[in-house]
Amino acid sequence: TLGGAPEAGPEAARRRVEVPLGSRAYSIHIGPGALDTAGAEIARIAKGAKCAIVTDANVAALYLDRVRLSLEGAGLAAAAIVCPPGESTKSYAEFARVCDALIAARIERRDIVVALGGGVIGDLAGFCAASLRRGVRFVQIPTTLLSQVDSSVGGKTGINSPHGKNLVGAFHQPSLVLADSGVLDTLSPREFRAGYAEVVKYGLIGDRGFFDFLEARWREVFSGGPARAEAIAASCAAKARVVVADETEQGERALLNLGHTFGHAFESLSHYDSARLVHGEGVAVGMACAFRFSRALGLCSGQDAVRVEAHLASVGLPSRIRHIPGLDADAGAILAAMRQDKKVERGRLTFVLARGIGESFLARDVDEAGVLAFLEQELA
Numbered sequence: 001t002l003g004g005a006p007e008a009g010p011e012a013a014r015r016r017v018e019v020p021l022g023s024r025a026y027s028i029h030i031g032p033g034a035l036d037t038a039g040a041e042i043a044r045i046a047k048g049a050k051c052a053i054v055t056d057a058n059v060a061a062l063y064l065d066r067v068r069l070s071l072e073g074a075g076l077a078a079a080a081i082v083c084p085p086g087e088s089t090k091s092y093a094e095f096a097r098v099c100d101a102l103i104a105a106r107i108e109r110r111d112i113v114v115a116l117g118g119g120v121i122g123d124l125a126g127f128c129a130a131s132l133r134r135g136v137r138f139v140q141i142p143t144t145l146l147s148q149v150d151s152s153v154g155g156k157t158g159i160n161s162p163h164g165k166n167l168v169g170a171f172h173q174p175s176l177v178l179a180d181s182g183v184l185d186t187l188s189p190r191e192f193r194a195g196y197a198e199v200v201k202y203g204l205i206g207d208r209g210f211f212d213f214l215e216a217r218w219r220e221v222f223s224g225g226p227a228r229a230e231a232i233a234a235s236c237a238a239k240a241r242v243v244v245a246d247e248t249e250q251g252e253r254a255l256l257n258l259g260h261t262f263g264h265a266f267e268s269l270s271h272y273d274s275a276r277l278v279h280g281e282g283v284a285v286g287m288a289c290a291f292r293f294s295r296a297l298g299l300c301s302g303q304d305a306v307r308v309e310a311h312l313a314s315v316g317l318p319s320r321i322r323h324i325p326g327l328d329a330d331a332g333a334i335l336a337a338m339r340q341d342k343k344v345e346r347g348r349l350t351f352v353l354a355r356g357i358g359e360s361f362l363a364r365d366v367d368e369a370g371v372l373a374f375l376e377q378e379l380a
């Protein structure tokens, strides 16, 4: 198997990945039905605790009752705090409202904040948990593919400022992550594909065998067969390895930005309008660009660059700049947008480049003229 040990007996479809961070260590449980065993799992780490479930209105309508029932069945009192869906919920206003609701629900140092939702809820609820009484424990129950393979693992929490995304936040590791692969069936196909771009990323960064697996079994990942939990577990294991090596992003964690320097420029030039481009789509085009740019620099074989592009295309993700609707930008404008990205260090562009599939590395000294020439060729 690829990542995570399968559970024994009738729970064979379930997997577990450990994040060994010393006193902040935690487990990630992956598989269908994890929602219904949430109470028992949380009771194991916080017997008799009071819980407050933070969620958004879409997820509440689908899954709040199941989680509440499971918690109550395990003897855990559960209050619920429901936020509006969408990125704008990662705001000062919602942060204040949720913190006050947690205080009103008498969540104290021994209690648990449960984040039930996508990355927006995980980031907001995690930051509330980090701040409330200078830090209470929180459990992530991620319900989007993106949050199951990326945002729920690693401890980055936060909200947006009018000056930009994720500018206010804290590192606060969860105490437990429960990823129910079955809840992804209600996700829109577009949201699922966007999360899948981050799954592909882990193969491209450091695991060629995982990329081979995805090429062979992506249909089953999308339709919900056993390969789905396997792909989520392999992704979580890959993210956990990087996080354990570099918990607060001093170095190696930057590899997770494969495709993101290009991708953020495309998102910014699309004015973060999700009708035009969502994050995962920007990352997909960005990863394909990173591989083509690596080939142009003579680092990577053309064969690997073509394989990356072909796989993204086969699942319906964009892989070319011209696939981005309404992107009316020349090479200079794209380069300027890339310079705005926070991965720019003292004027030099920092990129994740690749010597091949599964062989990514951090290049800190990328020549802007080379990037410009590459972008001009892409747009020609």
Ligand code: NAD
Binding pocket: 056, 057, 058, 059, 062, 085, 086, 087, 090, 117, 118, 119, 120, 121, 123, 143, 144, 146, 147, 150, 151, 152, 153, 154, 155, 156, 157, 165, 166, 183, 184, 185, 186, 187, 188, 191
């Ligand atoms: P999201 O939380 O907005 O969820 C997307 C949409 O799907 C929402 O409308 C939500 O209500 C709905 N939804 C959630 N689960 C569902 C389900 N099972 N069925 C049907 N609908 C469902 O978006 P996201 O893509 O999960 O997360 C994006 C956020 O994650 C961004 O704010 C980003 O900054 C953050 N992020 C954080 C990290 C990190 O390390 N902390 C990493 C990557 C991204």
Ligand code: MG
Binding pocket: 198, 260, 279, 283
């Ligand atoms: Mg990302």
